[in-house]
Amino acid sequence: MSNASAPQSEQELLNARLEQANQQLLQSEKLAAIGQLAAGVAHEINNPVGYVYSNLQTLDNYLNDLFRLTEAVDNARCIEDLRQIKQNIDYDFLKDDLRDLLAESREGIERVKTIIAAMKDFSHIEEEEFKPADLHRGIETTLNVVNNELKYKAEVVREFGDLPEVECIISQINQVIMNLLVNAAHAIETFGRITIRTRQKGSTVVVEVQDTGRGISPEHRHRIFEPFFTTKPVGKGTGLGLSLSFNIIEKHQGTLDVESAPGEGTCFRITLPIVHPDTDNE
């Protein structure tokens, strides 16, 4: 009995260490990914902030013009004076443009809000619990975070099926999808298409990320899930994205497969059980 339990606990110890190492790796890949994204996110935010900020300065000028008119109500000698001021400040243009200015500025603030919300959703690293989650929402969140990486490289097509909520750690699934999307964008030379497809298949759900990029050559095909395998220049690739994605999906008792035709494109397929088998047992 004691003979059997000794190696058992040692193995448990090793397992625990492995798990810890994996967590650290996950964390560092996440930080690297966030670092890469930071510049992109700054760009995404600076654009809307740029025009909202400028619009506010214009608004200040418009208001001064309008006040000139309203204050003249008390001082003007006759209605003709008021008409003159109204004409001088180009009132008709101002009235139309004010509405546009406000609508566009609101749109800008909405965009900043969405990006910030997505970043928040995205950085819930501490969340380790398997919980029913809406994968489509997760995909949208992820798209918002990586939009800047994608929009100059590809048109993103959503082919979403009906999905039930899936028991998963959504922040980790988001990270897998982000890795697949960024890889897809990197694989596209000039401009292409990235299709995100979802469907339910029996007791599982399938999420596919397909690109029209350069594809994976047969000699690389069996190595892409290895930690640190990368074909990208230093600074662009860590070689950790797919290996960690693979681990995450494995932990979810799902599978991560790939099909690729060099020169035509690549499709990564995530399959996840709708009910996580471990929680099933509880």
Add this chain to the structure above:
Amino acid sequence: MIKIQLVDDERNILSALRRLLKPEGWEVHTYDNVEEALGSLKDHEYAVIISDFRMPTADGVTYLQFAKQRQPDAVRLVLSAYGDRESMIKAINQAEVHRYLSKPWEDHEVISAIRSAIDLYQLKKENQRLRRENERQKDMIRAREEELLRLETENPGITRVQRDTDGSVLLSDDD
């Protein structure tokens, strides 16, 4: 009329800039894609071209390099949210941009950058006009000299007629 071209894939940026430039009285043309912006270089002569850096089909520097070939006199500015050194250096060296402005911007900074660009453009134009004028006058002098030479060979001495202080030709009976 001073014409200004704005290129940015974000329409709301274009409208904000339009608002900003409206009181200045310049003719402002906006394009949300590089292809159309490039096409318009055939139809309009711009004093200033302002381009975003990151755009879907071509980056701003590439666009400005094209623009420089088509309209070397137009002064080029970059307005970018992509504030890294690399893109800035590239812009300055490859497309010879006059100013690199970053988003978000201060309205008065953009206005003064454009004003100084217009000054530069007008100086270039004035310079060219003066050079042409100079060339033209040199040509006229040369033509006149040639004419004198021709007259002289046909009628030796004719270009050396003597005049009195009032400018009247003095004839002598020597010949």
